[in-house]
Amino acid sequence: MKIVKENHNKLIIDVLSSIGLSKKQAISAGSIMSYADEREISTHGILMLEKYVERIKDNTINKSPEYVWEQKSNSIYTLDGDQGMGHFLGDLAMKKAIEIAEDKSIGLVFVKKATHYGASGYYTNLAASHNMIGFSSTNTMPLIAPTGGSERILGNNPISFAFPRKDDSPIVLDIATSVVAAGKLILANQLGESIPKGWALDKHGNPTEDPYEGFEGGGTLLPIENHKGYGLSLAMDILTGILTGAGYGSKVKNDNIGFVMLAINTDNIMSEGEYNERLNDLISMIKSTKKAEGYNEIFLPGEIEQINKNKSLQEGISINDNLYVELKKLITSLGLSPNKYFD
Amino acid sequence: MKIVKENHNKLIIDVLSSIGLSKKQAISAGSIMSYADEREISTHGILMLEKYVERIKDNTINKSPEYVWEQKSNSIYTLDGDQGMGHFLGDLAMKKAIEIAEDKSIGLVFVKKATHYGASGYYTNLAASHNMIGFSSTNTMPLIAPTGGSERILGNNPISFAFPRKDDSPIVLDIATSVVAAGKLILANQLGESIPKGWALDKHGNPTEDPYEGFEGGGTLLPIENHKGYGLSLAMDILTGILTGAGYGSKVKNDNIGFVMLAINTDNIMSEGEYNERLNDLISMIKSTKKAEGYNEIFLPGEIEQINKNKSLQEGISINDNLYVELKKLITSLGLSPNKYFD
Numbered sequence: 001m002k003i004v005k006e007n008h009n010k011l012i013i014d015v016l017s018s019i020g021l022s023k024k025q026a027i028s029a030g031s032i033m034s035y036a037d038e039r040e041i042s043t044h045g046i047l048m049l050e051k052y053v054e055r056i057k058d059n060t061i062n063k064s065p066e067y068v069w070e071q072k073s074n075s076i077y078t079l080d081g082d083q084g085m086g087h088f089l090g091d092l093a094m095k096k097a098i099e100i101a102e103d104k105s106i107g108l109v110f111v112k113k114a115t116h117y118g119a120s121g122y123y124t125n126l127a128a129s130h131n132m133i134g135f136s137s138t139n140t141m142p143l144i145a146p147t148g149g150s151e152r153i154l155g156n157n158p159i160s161f162a163f164p165r166k167d168d169s170p171i172v173l174d175i176a177t178s179v180v181a182a183g184k185l186i187l188a189n190q191l192g193e194s195i196p197k198g199w200a201l202d203k204h205g206n207p208t209e210d211p212y213e214g215f216e217g218g219g220t221l222l223p224i225e226n227h228k229g230y231g232l233s234l235a236m237d238i239l240t241g242i243l244t245g246a247g248y249g250s251k252v253k254n255d256n257i258g259f260v261m262l263a264i265n266t267d268n269i270m271s272e273g274e275y276n277e278r279l280n281d282l283i284s285m286i287k288s289t290k291k292a293e294g295y296n297e298i299f300l301p302g303e304i305e306q307i308n309k310n311k312s313l314q315e316g317i318s319i320n321d322n323l324y325v326e327l328k329k330l331i332t333s334l335g336l337s338p339n340k341y342f343d
Numbered sequence: 344m345k346i347v348k349e350n351h352n353k354l355i356i357d358v359l360s361s362i363g364l365s366k367k368q369a370i371s372a373g374s375i376m377s378y379a380d381e382r383e384i385s386t387h388g389i390l391m392l393e394k395y396v397e398r399i400k401d402n403t404i405n406k407s408p409e410y411v412w413e414q415k416s417n418s419i420y421t422l423d424g425d426q427g428m429g430h431f432l433g434d435l436a437m438k439k440a441i442e443i444a445e446d447k448s449i450g451l452v453f454v455k456k457a458t459h460y461g462a463s464g465y466y467t468n469l470a471a472s473h474n475m476i477g478f479s480s481t482n483t484m485p486l487i488a489p490t491g492g493s494e495r496i497l498g499n500n501p502i503s504f505a506f507p508r509k510d511d512s513p514i515v516l517d518i519a520t521s522v523v524a525a526g527k528l529i530l531a532n533q534l535g536e537s538i539p540k541g542w543a544l545d546k547h548g549n550p551t552e553d554p555y556e557g558f559e560g561g562g563t564l565l566p567i568e569n570h571k572g573y574g575l576s577l578a579m580d581i582l583t584g585i586l587t588g589a590g591y592g593s594k595v596k597n598d599n600i601g602f603v604m605l606a607i608n609t610d611n612i613m614s615e616g617e618y619n620e621r622l623n624d625l626i627s628m629i630k631s632t633k634k635a636e637g638y639n640e641i642f643l644p645g646e647i648e649q650i651n652k653n654k655s656l657q658e659g660i661s662i663n664d665n666l667y668v669e670l671k672k673l674i675t676s677l678g679l680s681p682n683k684y685f686d
Contacts, residue, residue, distance in 0.1 A: 073448030073611040075418060105416030106449050110612065133582075148641040149632035161578040171581070173574040205635020224568035231516040231644040234629070235504040238514070239476075242621045243612050249628040268416040269453065269586050278585045285592040286577070289492035292548020298491040301574040 001324045002316030003342060008046065009034045011331070011341040015049060018334045019056050020063045021085060028088035029118075036119040038312035039305035041174075043183055044119040047323060050330050052085070052116075060255045061085055061115050067092070075104045078244065079111045083255045086117035090138075090259055094123040097263040098130045105268040110239075111259040112246040114138075121174030121302065124162030127263045128170035131272070134162040135262040137236040142250045144178055145220040146234070147227040150205030152220050153250050156181070157236035162302075164266065166276040172302030177233040178221040185215040198222060236260075344667045345659030346685060351389065352377045354674070354684040358392060361677045362399050363406045364428060371431035372461075379462040381655035382648035384517075386526055387462040390666060393673050395428075395459075403598045404428055404458050410435070418447045421587065422454045426598045429460035433481075433602055437466040440606040441473045448611040453582075454602040455589040457481075464517035464645065467505030470606040471513035474615070477505040478605040480579040485593045487521055488563040489577070490570040493548030495563050496593050499524070500579035505645075507609065508626075509619040515645030520576040521564040528558040541565060579603075 003011075009030045016026040029052070037045030055061040065084030071077050077096055081089040093109040100107030117123070120136045127134025140155030156178035163171045180199050188195050188211035197207045200214030200221050208214045215221070223229025239260045241248025246258025266275055289298055312318070319327070328338045346354075352373045359369040372395070380388030398404040408427030414420050420439055424432040436452040443450030460466070463479045470477025483498030499521035506514045523542050531538050531554035540550045543557025543564050551557045558564070566572025582603045584591025589601025609618055632641055655661070662670070671681045 073608075075447065075449050076607075076611055078612070104418065106418050106451060108449060108607070133586075145635070146629045146632055146641050148635055148638035149629075150635040151633045153628055153632050159575070163578070163581050171577070173578050175568075175571040175574060179568060201635065205633075205638070224571055225518075225522055227644075228518045228567055231518060232502070234514070234644065235506070235516050237625065238506050238622065242618065242625060243476075243609070245613065248621065249625045251628075264451070265416075266586070268419050269421070270588065275585065278591065279581065282580065282585060282592045285496055285594075286489045286492075289489055289496050290494045290548075292488070292491055292493040292544065295491035295548070298489050301570075301577065 001319045001321060001342070003319055004316050005034055005038060005313065007341040008037060008317050011327070012046060012049060014336055014340075015053065015331060015334060016056065018336060019053060021056055021061070022064045025085040025088040028091045029085050032087040032091065032118050032122045034317070035122045037317045038309045040308040040312075040318070041119050041121070041305060043181055046319070046327065048116070048118070050326065053330065053334075055115065055254060069096075075100055075106050076108045076110070079109060080245075081111055081114040083113055083115060086115040086138075086257065086259075089114045090117035090123050090136075090261070091126070093259055094126050094134065094136065094261045094263065097261040098127055098132060101132055101263040101265040102130075105265045107263045109261040110244040111261070112244040113255070114246065114257045114259055115254060116257065117259060119174060120158045120160035121162065121172045121305070123261060124160045124174070125170060125172050128162040128164040128172070130263070131164045131266060133164070133264040133266060134160070136160045136260065137240050138257060138259045139237050139240045139246065139248065139252050140257070141252055141254070143182060143221045144223050144230070144233060145201065145205065147223075147230045150201060150203060150220065151250075154230070154233045154237055155252060156221055156223070157233045157240065159232065159236060163279065165279060166272060169302065169306045171300050172305070174302070177223050177229045177236065179224055179229075180221070182215050182221060185211040185221075189216060344662045344664065344685070346662055347659050348377055348381060348656065350684040351380060351660050354670070355389060355392060357679055357683075358396065358674065358677060359399065361679060362396060364399055364404070365407045368406075368428040368431040371434045372428050375430040375434065375461050375465045377660070378465045378468075380660045381652045383651040383655075383661070384462050384464070384648060386524055389662070389670065391459070391461070393669065396673065398458065398597060412439075418443055418449050419451045419453070422452060423588075424454055424457040426456055426458060429458040429481075429600065429602075432457045433460035433466050433479075433604070434469070436602055437469050437477065437479065437604045437606065440604040441470055441475060444475055444606040444608040445473075448608045450606045452604040453587040454604070455587040456598070457589065457600045457602055458598060459600065460602060462517065463501045463503035464505065464515045464648070466604060467503045467517070468513060468515050471505040471507040471515070473606070474507045474609060476507070476607040476609060477503070479503045479603065480583050481600060481602045482580050482583045482589065482591065482595050483600070484595055484597070486525060486564045487566050487573070487576060488544065488548065490566070490573045493544060493546060493563065494593075497573070497576045497580055498595060499564055499566070500576045500583065502575065502579060506622070508622060509615060512645065512649045514643050515648070517645070520566055520572045520579065522567055522572075523564070525558050525564060528554040528564075532559060
């Protein structure tokens, strides 16, 4: 089942608006969830819509937040998000970082009292589209144990960097600090499949191949390369949780998430011509690397997502059958007509 | 064999000075190599001294560099290192970043035409000792293939973050973007041991358990969690190679390395009291996490190194027998007396 981008976007905005989310928040959420789904970053797309509806209904997400800016220095601002929709707050925050960097060469924004912001790469991509280097992270619900532990203490806090390219899509790295997302274990459990040993620990802290023991039964997701991913996740939690004034560690909840947004103006560092010539040379080295057996092509970070996007713009955004049924139920339950979006 | 820190430090300074390295460069190298060895980060310690001597002798490292600063914006400076000793240039660069951040809240320094700088954690630790958040990376000789490739195109470019703590050692994360260092494969090959499958690929890009095929035979080190580590390594190469004007990708050589140094003044973000209270709370959560079977304690990034340092200060710095023999040979060959340092 395919849905054209305009309808995908409209569906999200209509659903969120129908339960009272302010229009500007709904528009941000629509843009960023469409960004994710058209790139097949499905975990951060319309799949989340029902959860957001629940959180808006129970006031975890504030329909009309009275967010507050504070200037901390020439280059640093903080944003108290008043539990607004994370996508809206993230968009505001990166736009502010870009605005600061236009004038001061570096813009750094810390956000507290925020909610789930979706795909980190959206925000860094936004910086890159202004010819800046973008960096972003958010903390998440606790999912991983520090190395040597057997309880969920840290999120799989993502790391995203984007680097602009002239006349081409930016390089967009967007990775979680866990080996895999929790969703993969939930799915494996539903399908009755086992999981590789490096994905998760059971609740006693032992490696497990049982997806239930690894997550729903109280296990923990393994961080990438053990202590390395634990350290990266902790570093991201200090930036997004401790320094922002948000929740941190096992105290992170859906309504006290923190973000960090950094924009660096490349104009100040070297000429656009020199930067692009050098970056294109590095990209050529990578793309022309002798292939490993079984590989035909080497992709840059974000390149597969860009290919998916081009396909989605031509053919529409893919929605799987289960999700289609769930979405129709959701839309109908809110008194809207599914026919308006699906044909 | 143990050596007291003062003698360890003096040995390095005397050896480097004896072949004409400028005094201030030798002093930086001594401090930073002692920093590494007292923490048992042995790969970046006195083990490297003979290589540095070779590089100074063949002018890969410039004995008396005429380095050049350039201001790019209020917060951004660049340093052309003129092939000086990497430790000296790294120290200068992070000190400049700290100085900028004292006034402008954020300091960002890009370094080109540099040489090997040793342990990344030294530089970020320096920022933390000024109550700032430190971030540092450098690019390295090519060692890893981009995912899908079978040639060395990118370094195992490290990522280091440090976060200050009041009345306690900072949190210092310092990780390479490869699963293990090349030295581990060289050692396994010497010992005739096999290696785990996740460490390296052979020259055809296939997983290998043969340490020779994985490195000296033309293989590539695997990046942490495959495409994630590849992406992080690439991001670090763009920051340290492309943007600095240094070498990048497979063009990195021992005399055209690049660094990035970032210092963020936490005074501007939240009060020292609030920051420390929150960070200590997060640290308590981590330290008191229920232990996995087989673990008695959970360590923070940099904590084991701090324990090693305290031990080294009491008992002296450990030098293994092979290295001791090699060092005596090196010292004698330069007309110095080993007895001056070892007793």
